Amino acid sequence: MTIEVRRDGKVGWLIFDRPDAGNAIDAQMFVDLEAAWAEFEADDSVSVIVNTGNGRAFQSGLDVVQLARHPEALKASSRQTKRAELRLTAWHCGVTKPVIAAVNGTCAGGGLHFVADADIVIASTAATFLDPHVSVGQVSAFETIALAKKSPAETIFRMAVAGSRERVDAERARQLGLVSEIVAPEALRGRAHELAETIARHPLAHLRQLKAQLWAALEIA
Amino acid sequence: MSTYEHLVVERHGPVGWLINDRPDVRNAMNNAMRDEFADAWNELNGDPAVRVIVHTGNGRDFQTGVDVGELATDGVGMERYRQSMEDFDVHFTSWHQDVWKPVITAVNGICCGGGFHWVADADIVIAASDAQFFDPHTSVGQVVAIEAIGLMKKMPVEAVMRMAFMGKYERMGPERAYELGMISEIVDPPDRLRERAQELGETIAKNSPSAMAATKRALWGALEAGLTGACKQGAQHLVSMWGHPDQTEGPAAFAAKRDPQWEPLQ
Numbered sequence: 001m002t003i004e005v006r007r008d009g010k011v012g013w014l015i016f017d018r019p020d021a022g023n024a025i026d027a028q029m030f031v032d033l034e035a036a037w038a039e040f041e042a043d044d045s046v047s048v049i050v051n052t053g054n055g056r057a058f059q060s061g062l063d064v065v066q067l068a069r070h071p072e073a074l075k076a077s078s079r080q081t082k083r084a085e086l087r088l089t090a091w092h093c094g095v096t097k098p099v100i101a102a103v104n105g106t107c108a109g110g111g112l113h114f115v116a117d118a119d120i121v122i123a124s125t126a127a128t129f130l131d132p133h134v135s136v137g138q139v140s141a142f143e144t145i146a147l148a149k150k151s152p153a154e155t156i157f158r159m160a161v162a163g164s165r166e167r168v169d170a171e172r173a174r175q176l177g178l179v180s181e182i183v184a185p186e187a188l189r190g191r192a193h194e195l196a197e198t199i200a201r202h203p204l205a206h207l208r209q210l211k212a213q214l215w216a217a218l219e220i221a
Numbered sequence: 222m223s224t225y226e227h228l229v230v231e232r233h234g235p236v237g238w239l240i241n242d243r244p245d246v247r248n249a250m251n252n253a254m255r256d257e258f259a260d261a262w263n264e265l266n267g268d269p270a271v272r273v274i275v276h277t278g279n280g281r282d283f284q285t286g287v288d289v290g291e292l293a294t295d296g297v298g299m300e301r302y303r304q305s306m307e308d309f310d311v312h313f314t315s316w317h318q319d320v321w322k323p324v325i326t327a328v329n330g331i332c333c334g335g336g337f338h339w340v341a342d343a344d345i346v347i348a349a350s351d352a353q354f355f356d357p358h359t360s361v362g363q364v365v366a367i368e369a370i371g372l373m374k375k376m377p378v379e380a381v382m383r384m385a386f387m388g389k390y391e392r393m394g395p396e397r398a399y400e401l402g403m404i405s406e407i408v409d410p411p412d413r414l415r416e417r418a419q420e421l422g423e424t425i426a427k428n429s430p431s432a433m434a435a436t437k438r439a440l441w442g443a444l445e446a447g448l449t450g451a452c453k454q455g456a457q458h459l460v461s462m463w464g465h466p467d468q469t470e471g472p473a474a475f476a477a478k479r480d481p482q483w484e485p486l487q
Contacts, residue, residue, distance in 0.1 A: 068472035082463075084449075084456035134428040134436055137471025137481065139462045141439040141455030148443040149451070152402025153375035157344040160436050161323040163428040176402045219447035 002029040003036045004054065010200040011193055012046035019055025024063035025088065025110055027073040037093040047200040047207065049090065050192045051114055052102040058127065061109030064136055086142065091117035091215070096208045098199050102192035103127040103170075104185065109140075116146035119211060120199075121178065122192060124185040128167040129178065135163030149218050151178045227254035228261050229279065236422035237271035244280025247331060249288035250313065252298050259312035266320045269485045272426040274315065275418045276339055277327040283352070286335030289361070311367075316342035316441070321434040322486070323425050327418040328352045328404070329411065333389075334365070341371030344437065346404040347418060349411035352395045354403075360388030374444045376403045429467040430486035435459065 004015040014036050016023035025033075040046050053059055067074055077086075086092045088110070090099045101118035108130050115121050115129070133140035140160045148156040155176050159168060173179045183191045199207065223230070229240040239261050241248035250258075265271050278284055292298035304310075311317050315324045326343035333355045340346050340354075358365035365385050372381045380401050384393065398404045408417045425433075439455035446454060462468055466484050474481035 064472045064475050068476040082456060082460050084453045134432040135471070135481075136475050137429040137432050137462075137465070137467030137469070137483070139432050139435040139439065139459040141436070141459040142452050144436070144440055145443040145451045145455045146448060148440055149448055152377070153440075153444065154344075154346055154405055155402050157437075157440055158405050160440055161344055161425050161428065161433050163425075165424050165427065175400060215448075219449055221445065221447045221450065 001032055002026065003032040005036050005039060007043075007046060008193065009197065010045065010047040011196040012040040012043065012049045014040065014049055014051045016053040016059055019053075019057070021063060021065075022057035022060035022106065022108075023053045023055065023111075024060045024065075026063040026066045027077065029063075030077045030087070033089075034087040034093055037090055037095050041093070041095050041097065047097060047204045048196040049095070049097055049099045050102055050189075050196050051090075051099060051118065052189065052192065053104050055105075056126075057106040057108075057111075058103045059107055059111030059114055061111045061132075084142070086113075089113050089117035091146075096211060097204070098196075098207050098211060100192055100196055100199075102188050103129075103179065104188055106130075108164075109133055110143065112143040112147060115178065116143045116150065119214075120180060120195065122181040122183065122188070122195070123170045123173060123179045124188040125170055125182055126185050127170040127173070127179070127182075129159065129169075129173055130164060130167045131159045131162075132164035134161060135165065146218075147178070152176055223260055223264060225257045225261060227251070228257045230261050230264060232268075232271060233419055234423060235270065235272040235426035236419055237265040237268065237274045239265060239274060239276045241276075241278040241284055243288075244278075244282075246288060246290075247282040247285040248278045248280065248336075249285045249290075250335065251288040251291040252295070252301065254288075255313050258314075259318060262312075262315055262318040262320050266315075266318065266322060271322065272430050272486070273323045273325065273422040274320065275325045275327055275415075275422050276315075276343065277415065277418065278329050280330075282330035283328045283332040284336035284339060285331060285333050286357075306367075309367075314338050314342035316371075321437050322430070323433055323437065325418055325422060325425075327408075327414050328354075329414055331355075334358055335368060337368035337372060340403065341368050341375065345421070347406040347408060347414070347421065348395045348398060348404045349414040350395055350407050350409035351411045352398070352404075352407075354384070354393040354398055355387070355389060355391060356384040357389035359385060360390065372403070376401050427480075429471060429481070429483045431465055431467050431484060432462060432471075434486060435462050
């Protein structure tokens with residue numbers, strides 16, 4: 001398994017678990033992510049989901065090493081990309097419960113999907129945000145499109161064309177509203193759990209309705 | 222290569238420069254300058270040696286909108302301006318001219334009124350520490366529309382509304398513009414602005430020109446469509462790179478820890 005799945009009260013934890021590869025998304029993680037989101041969505045005991053990473057990085061996007069050496073392994077995900085039918089994030093997978101992203105370190109490229117598609121984002125002081133796509137000859141589209149609709153666009157445009165050569169640090173991300181709170185690295189999971197439990201005091205049906213309405217607002221041209 | 226009366230076009234390495242050059246009137250745009258903008262963007266866009274474009278102003282100020290003095294007195298300017306706006310047939314920014322190379326606006330001194338067109342329509346905006354932003358339209362009986370609408374889609378709306386209503390009676394400094402994400406960098410001292418813009422341009426020019434062009438199309442689409450619609454269009458731009466040599470060169474160079482060799486932008 002490339003995803004660690006845990007439950008703590010009403011809080012479901014979805015944790016990237018390829019720490020030696022910066023939690024990069026390989027072919028197996030594509031499969032595991034979709035299964036993990038579906039598991040929490042179907043579990044009535046879970047009201048809120050926290051998404052974080054094991055090890056130093058939060059999420060470093062598509063596994064470029066696998067892409068360079070075994071591109072055939074990523075065929076299925078390429079098909080999904082082409083049809084705009086990715087199944088990586090809660091939003092892609094139709095999760096109707098609130099999701100908190102707790103960014104514990106580097107969040108790069110495809111990792112930005114999980115920031116863009118979360119309802120609430122908090123970060124540790126060690127978090128940094130960058131989008132290396134154009135530095136490895138790739139196009140940045142979905143994740144930066146969603147971010148440009150949720151935060152000041154100039155920041156996102158700059159991140160997208162600067163590629164691997166610039167990073168947005170946690171404090172700047174908080175100023176711009178990409179994240180709402182920064183905590184010390186060792187306090188991140190505790191704080192995320194606290195937030196999740198607070199949100200879980202509300203009836204799940206109400207939270208679901210609210211989430212659907214607010215995301216619908218982003219669909220208006 | 223063309224020569225211009227009211228603009229300066231330069232090339233420094235991979236960075237093309239478009240410089241407003243009517244410093245005696247704070248770079249206000251008259252009829253001739255408006256036509257030159259259309260040509261200058263096309264010239265830099267069509268030059269494969271230019272990978273990134275920087276736009277700034279000669280003299281103390283970046284740009285102060287339309288040259289109202291000339292428009293009102295030359296007998297043709299006002300009618301032509303009215304007609305072009307009615308038809309939204311305008312050609313003076315990189316967005317109007319379909320420039321899909323990264324554009325950096327480097328704001329020196331005052332940027333006011335129509336000057337916001339080039340803040341709204343750039344990908345990246347940096348400013349000197351002496352930059353000042355305000356929108357005097359309403360104080361001279363004019364309506365602000367296009368440039369404010371562009372800004373409202375890119376930054377917190379209240380700040381844009383406030384500038385529109387406060388007119389010439391209030392100015393925004395670079396610190397607030399940075400806090401709001403209207404600009405991403407303040408350069409101090411101000412006379413380092415061009416040096417820093419060139420450096421930033423050269424850094425960005427190391428990325429795949431074709432991937433940047435497709436990325437830029439996808440991202441500007443985010444300002445036009447709803448989330449799902451923009452993602453679907455984004456997928457088309459993303460897929461447009463498949464089979465392009467840069468797509469295999471990038472990961473190969475990354476895995477081999479060497480600098481990638483990009484194809485020139487077609």
